[in-house]
Amino acid sequence: MDIKLFFSFSIYLYCIKQLIPFKMKTKMKKDWLGREKSTDELHHDYKLWVSEINFIKDEIRFLEHLLSENYIDFLAAGLHKKIEASVKQISVEKNIGTTLQELINKQEKTLAELIKTQNVSSNKNYLESHKKIEIEVNNYLEKYKDLKQQIFKVVEDVMKKKEQKKLAGTDKIPKLIDK
């Protein structure tokens, strides 16, 4: 082999080796963010989302009940506005949950159709809307967590006020005994 050609080839190989890590790094990010899921994985996503939304519905039922009780005599505790806002927000979250559930059911039916016609991976619109629903569900879950934290705070404030009232009442006991 011509010595010049040999050196050129070695330099070429060296350059390729240097480029590999950069290529891989790009691939790593791209694969994760833009990755296409298998039909099994798509179907599994729906199951998890529906289960999560159903669970939230059960939890909301309890939180609504808790906030509507006599125990939370929020007018006296001065928390009326806060509780009213939380109750309104709960109702909003409940509606969003129902809408999302309908959307997921519709999307799942579409998946079943696409499986029948073997068009899942070629249907870009479907895959795009799957990703959009995924983002919507994640946003919903995050928002719901924020709402729960607000509710925890309000209920704890009520509990504290109740305890303070109770303690104030116990202060009078020795005086009553003295009488």
Place this chain on the structure above:
Amino acid sequence: MEASPVYKSFSRDKTIEELLYNTSLWKSEFDFIQIESAFIKRLIKAYPFSATIPNMYERLQLFILELDNFEKEKNTIAEKIKIYDHKIENPEIHSLESGDFYLPEDEKLAEEVFMYLIHYKNLKIQIFEYMHGLIK
């Protein structure tokens, strides 16, 4: 109550970014559970239940005990996540693997976190259903 979903692995390679992103989600989930379970315990202890249901006090105490056990388990898993996180952040592992990679350890931990969350949610629903009947 509906049947709980089961853990399903799709055994595909994951990038380091994805692994780290997943562990950050697990940690954030655990941080929230810390706040939530403390709230539920305070609610059980402080709520002035007027109902006279047989064994009510015992039942509520058992719920608190179960929440405590869940907290211990959460701390154990959180420690595993911390060690695992440190491992995947270690540059030596980056050089060992060529590009995307799959760690059986990741699958194991993902399943453990998934099952923990399912059991925790089921306990929460049990507590809420029980308390719902007590709050009149």
